[in-house]
Amino acid sequence: MKKENVIEATNLTKIFGDFTAVDAITFEVKKGEIFGFLGANGAGKTTAMKMLIGISIPSDGKATVAGFDVSSHPEDIKKNIGYMSQKFALYDDLTVRENITFFGGIYGLKRSQIKIKSEKLINNLGLQEVANDLVGSLPLGWKQKIAFSVALLHDPKIIFLDEPTGGVDPITRRQFWEMIYQTAHEGTTVFVTTHYMDEAEYCDRVSIMVNGKIEALDTPKKLKEQFEVDNMNDVFLKLARG
Amino acid sequence: MSISVQHISKSFKDVSALKDISFEVNEGELFGLIGPDGAGKTTLFRVLTTLLFADEGVATVADYDVVDDYKAIRHSVGYMPGKFSLYQDLTVEENLTFFATIFGTTIEENYDLIKEIYVQIEPFKNRRAGDLSGGMKQKLALSCALIHKPKVLFLDEPTTGVDPVSRKEFWEMLKRLQKKGITILVSTPYMDEAALCDRIALIQDGEILEIDAPESIVNKFPKVLYDVKASNMYQLIKSLKEYEHQYSVYPFGEFVHYTDQRNDFKPAELSNYLKENNLKEITITKTPPTIEDVFMELAK
Structure with a gap:
């Protein structure tokens, strides 16, 4: 059984002035896949991701996300994806419940739906006691788990995670990845960037960007075979150091 | 003893950021504080660099007391905060000159110490600091923290959000600085970096869980894995x-x-x-x- 593609990029390119940030990248991501999007700082990951989530128009090439073209239908993409980053996730000066209500509203959920989803989320994460506390007062690991759940409120087809676990303690980092596995298992595609190379091993497939190009794309197992090393860290070092 | 911390505690309202922390760092040692965000690493750095009073306990850096001799400490240490804190609207060279000048020295006098790092950003010396890439900002910040030839260098999460290649290069750089006799206290949330330190303290929720050489710490693991x-x-x-x-x-x-x-x-x-x-x-x-x-x- 061939699974459908939920992301298809063909020669996707972004040029700023005389600098080519993303240089004709071509790849596809399948439904329910955990896809790791790696690269050194400045390799073009963030720029590529911005095009895929419909907030930056490609200079050349094309991409479809959840069946919509990123250039012509960015608003449809936004309705069908979830997004969470380390830098921006939730409002610190709103409570947990207020954040859920706010983001539910942004995603166009009805009040009745938001109410049901809020209770479910709060119960799943065991947040009953802090549901009315300001998000800013919670530990980072909790915030990240809540942010992840909030990004899934509207049942998106794909969730984009931009370094979701940076600075998080090792136990919470693993709990976070268990949530990712669970989500992918339920059919949501996960597109994730990380600087933790052990997390790269958790992905079904991994792409590595170097200077705007995708220089490697395969399962972690095959990448390790291809580069004749025994961990993803060494794959990364070999590629990015050239 | 280069750094001595005895029973330091610090609370912010009802959150206790540091709970009775004690440890010592030897001269010329590369000592790592390993722990996640919120562990208390930055608070500890701020106490040791005289930017924050502890509620309890005493600490000395380069044999100076952090409260009584704060001025002497400020002349003896270099501090690279986790958040980029240089002047964004000064150029690379202006920032470096500024820090050299307030410490009563010149770029030329200690150029030897920063040369290896600074040559990598020197081609951009007329660029404003705010327009530098993350990696270049990090190198400039380290150059500025070293320009007065400090005895002790404090690096608060210098590699957070940095890719594995640049992280590896940064640690190689630290090793070379250590060889020049500088004591280094560095914090990181990346556990794999712990192995590169002489000794480490594992810290979480304001408490030190363990202090030892990295290889001794792994030997203490009580189970078969x-x-x-x-x-x-x-x-x-x-x-x-x-x-x-x-x-x-x-x-x-x-x-x-x-x-x-x-x-x-x-x-x-x-x-x-x-x-x-x-x-x-x-x-x-x-x-x-x-x-x-x-x-x-x-x-x-």
Whole structure:
């Protein structure tokens, strides 16, 4: 059984002035896949991701996300994806419940739906006691788990995670990845960037960007075979150091 | 003793950021504070660099008291905060000149110390600091922290958000600075960097969990650790967590790190259990613990 593609990029390119940030990248991501999007700082990951989530128009090439073209239908993409980053996730000066209500509203959920989803989320994460506390007062690991759940409120087809676990303690980092596995298992595609190379091993497939190009794309197992090393860290070092 | 911390505590309203912290750093040592965000690392740095008073306890840096001799400390230490804190609207060269001048020195006088780092950003010396890439900002900040030839260097999460290649280069740079006789206290949330320090303190929720050389810390791991692998990772984690004899189950790269409650644990038994749960291609092999395993065990 061939699974459908939920992301298809063909020669996707972004040029700023005389600098080519993303240089004709071509790849596809399948439904329910955990896809790791790696690269050194400045390799073009963030720029590529911005095009895929419909907030930056490609200079050349094309991409479809959840069946919509990123250039012509960015608003449809936004309705069908979830997004969470380390830098921006939730409002610190709103409570947990207020954040859920706010983001539910942004995603166009009805009040009745938001109410049901809020209770479910709060119960799943065991947040009953802090549901009315300001998000800013919670530990980072909790915030990240809540942010992840909030990004899934509207049942998106794909969730984009931009370094979701940076600075998080090792136990919470693993709990976070268990949530990712669970989500992918339920059919949501996960597109994730990380600087933790052990997390790269958790992905079904991994792409590595170097200077705007995708220089490697395969399962972690095959990448390790291809580069004749025994961990993803060494794959990364070999590629990015050239 | 280059840094001495005795029973330091610090609270912010009802949050206690540091709880009775004590440790010492020897002269010329590369000492790592390893812990996640919110562990209290930055608060400790701010106390030691005289930017914040502790509620209790005493601390000295380069034999100066952090309260009584704060001015002497400020002349003797270099501090690179976690947040980029140089002047964004000054150029690279202007920032460096500024810091040299307020410490009563010149770029030329200590150029030797920063040369290796500074040459990499020198081609951009007329660019405003705010327009530099993350990696270049980091190098400029380190140059500015070194320009007055400090005895002790404080680096608060210098590699957070930095890719593995640049992280490796940064640590190689630290090793070379250490050889020049500078004591370095560095904090990081990346457990793999712990192995590169002479000694480390594992810190979480304002408490030190353990202090020792990295190799001694991993030797203290109380259990036999196994790498478990199977074709379906999600199902494997689930099954292992449901296993009645499990003590800890943590995904770890391509494996799951597993420890058992029993002393007479037999891998074959676990293998059979996993087969009953429809898992395939099962392998169970002993593996040496890492700093991260120890951290999770101590934080459990």
